[in-house]
Amino acid sequence: MNREELINFADNTFIKYGIKTVSPTDKSKGAYVPNIQQKEVFSIMNIDPFERRRDIVIKELFSSNMLTISYYGSQREGSDRTPEIRMGLSDLINYFEVDDEILFATDNVNIFIYNLSKLESQSIDSDDSEEKLYSQINIYLLRQKVQTLNTIPTQVQREINIYLRNNALRALVKARANYSCEMPDCDYIAFEKENGEKYIEVHHLIPLSEGGEDSISNTVALCPTCHRKIHYSQNKGQLKEILEEYIGSLE
Ligand SMILES: [Zn+2]
Ligand SMILES: [Zn+2]
Numbered sequence: 692m693n694r695e696e697l698i699n700f701a702d703n704t705f706i707k708y709g710i711k712t713v714s715p716t717d718k719s720k721g722a723y724v725p726n727i728q729q730k731e732v733f734s735i736m737n738i739d740p741f742e743r744r745r746d747i748v749i750k751e752l753f754s755s756n757m758l759t760i761s762y763y764g765s766q767r768e769g770s771d772r773t774p775e776i777r778m779g780l781s782d783l784i785n786y787f788e789v790d791d792e793i794l795f796a797t798d799n800v801n802i803f804i805y806n807l808s809k810l811e812s813q814s815i816d817s818d819d820s821e822e823k824l825y826s827q828i829n830i831y832l833l834r835q836k837v838q839t840l841n842t843i844p845t846q847v848q849r850e851i852n853i854y855l856r857n858n859a860l861r862a863l864v865k866a867r868a869n870y871s872c873e874m875p876d877c878d879y880i881a882f883e884k885e886n887g888e889k890y891i892e893v894h895h896l897i898p899l900s901e902g903g904e905d906s907i908s909n910t911v912a913l914c915p916t917c918h919r920k921i922h923y924s925q926n927k928g929q930l931k932e933i934l935e936e937y938i939g940s941l942e
Contacts, residue, residue, distance in 0.1 A: 692813055692820035697805075700824055701796055704836065707732050708796035710807070713787045721784045722765065722777040729795045730776055733762055736797055740764040740776045752794075752805040753813060753823055758782040760804075800829040854899050860910065861893045867941075868912035874921075874930070875937050879914030892918045896935060911938060 692700075701708045709728025717723040725733070733740070738747060741764045749758050760783040764774040783804075787793055792807040813820055825833060870889040872879040881889035891912045897903030911934055913921065921930050 692810065692817050694807060694810055696817055696821075697794075697807070697810065700821060701794065704798070704824075704828060704832070705796040705803075706799050706832075707735050708794060710792050710794045713789050713791045713793060715789050718784065718787070718789050721781075722779050723783060723787075723793075725776060725778055725795065732795045732797045732802060735799070736802055738762055741774070746780065747802065749795075749802040749804050750827065752796075752803050752827060753809075753820065758786060758804060798828045798832050800832075801827075803827070854905075857905050860905060860907065863907060864893050864910045864912050865889075865891050867907070870912070872914035872917050873911045873934065873937060874913060874917040875933060877914060877917050879916070881914075890915075894918055894921060896931065896938065908938065 698710075707728065709726055709730075709732060711726040711729060713723070738745070740762050745763070746759050746761050749760060750756070751758060759780055761779045763777055763779070765777045766774040786804070787806050788808075794803075794805045794807060796803045796805075828836075868891065870881045870891050871877075872891065879891075881891055884890050892915060894911050894913045895903045895905070896909050896911060899905060903909050917930075921927050921934070924930065
């Protein structure tokens with residue numbers, strides 16, 4: 692997901708959001724001065740900076756991190772100007788560097804924060820990132836959002852290259868596994884397909900798209916869950932090593 696896509700998401704989803712670039716004094720004084728839109732995020736959530744100095748727990752987008760921050764009105768000594776609203780605490784101040792762009796947003800239940808300079812290291816798959824963001828939004832807002840969407844799916848045409856299936860090899864891998872999952876310690880029991888064949892999936896240890904061979908030593912039989920895990924789980928690297936070791940031991 693890039694900056695434009697995130698802003699588009701924020702425009703269409705959050706009740707209110709605001710983005711501000713961190714100034715040198717925000718960082719050096721340890722007191723971030725929010726802009727007007729960001730103040731509105733807090734006022735929508737009924738957080739009054741003048742009530743008392745309070746600490747608030749906010750959530751980071753794209754992660755499970757929580758930050759504890761303060762939100763308060765600050766009056767300079769001997770000054771008759773209206774007090775300025777500031778935000779502080781180390782969770783917040785350590786979260787950014789000067790010139791980073793900080794987003795505060797609310798979905799009416801939570802306050803979210805995100806440092807837009809992190810976007811470059813975010814997953815490149817935009818659909819995946821968007822799903823992650825939606826998973827963080829409260830379910831009432833999500834329901835409203837879905838109700839406004841067209842129920843007829845959008846179609847796009849694209850040209851793709853696919854690899855032809857080597858069905859003989861697939862059959863051989865399945866036979867080697869005896870239609871069980873080759874992930875050590877998995878206790879998958881195959882169900883039967885309409886044609887009576889037991890259901891098991893075939894996975895390439897080194898993807899064909901990365902130059903992997905379509906050979907028996909580069910393929911494993913996996914149950915649907917283990918197959919998804921090896922592609923998408925947090926510890927897919929570890930799972931891959933376990934599988935590689937197992938396949939290596941067969942030869
Ligand atoms: Zn696979
Ligand atoms: Zn399995």
